[in-house]
Amino acid sequence: MVVPKAKVPDVLQLYHSGCSGGHLGVKRTLLKIRERFYWVHCRDDVETWWRKCKSCAAVKGPQIRSRGALKLYNVGAPWERIAINVAGPFPGSESGNKYFMVVMDYFTKWPEVFAIPNQEASTVADKLVHEVFCRFGVPLEIHSNQGRNFESQIFQETCRVMGTHKTRTTSYHP
Structure with missing residues (x-):
């Protein structure tokens, strides 16, 4: 009908x-x-x-809103662009380490994890230079969150001296 x-x-x-x-x-x-x-x-x-x-x-419930497109980073070579973050505190190890510093290469997705005693900028910068830069070379770009350790003058100066460009995510929305 x-x-x-x-x-x-x-x-x-x-x-x-x-x-x-x-x-x-x-x-x-x-x-x-x-x-x-x-x-x-x-x-x-x-x-x-x-x-x-x-x-x-x-x-x-509420309708799901569409989200913005994720930004695609064109990375041309291994260890050209890396991401860094610190996780913890965890129960301390025998050597006094309570945090993990995680570094990942954007090109290969290769993660490196290092136990560190604290998350201070000097500790993070020292571990980054001696464990990552010495093994893989200095990247063109380091990407991190807005943690105090990554935004500190020590870390910024380390990046400047090494010739690395520092980028960051927005808070709580990586």
């Missing part, structure tokens, strides 16, 4: 929100309606009705 445009809301009310409706999703509501009725742009009307249904919105 062809439904006049003026009667479309009545059909949608009955088949989606009414006693026989059950607040089904778009596909199932559309299947039920198409068993008996037809009108131009039926799918669009069902989708619009479903989106505006307050009962369905209360159950399904």
Whole structure:
């Protein structure tokens, strides 16, 4: 049966929100309606009705917002760009280390993990120079969060002396 445009809301009310409706999703509501009725742009009307249904919105929660595209970093060679972070504190080791310094190469995804006694900038910079730079070379870029140890004057000066560009993520949104 062809439904006049003026009667479309009545059909949608009955088949989606009414006693026989059950607040089904778009596909199932559309299947039920198409068993008996037809009108131009039926799918669009069902989708619009479903989106505006307050009962369905209360159950399904807020709509998921689309997120911005992730930035793709073009890295041309191993150890050209690295990421660094410090994790801890953990229970201390016999040698007094309570933190882990994690360094990862963006090109190869190779991680290096070092146990360190504290997360002070001088400790992190020293470990980075003696354990990473001496083994793999000085990277063009170091990426970190906004931790005090990475934003400190000591760490910034280490990067400047080594000729490395320092970048950072936004807080709580890497």
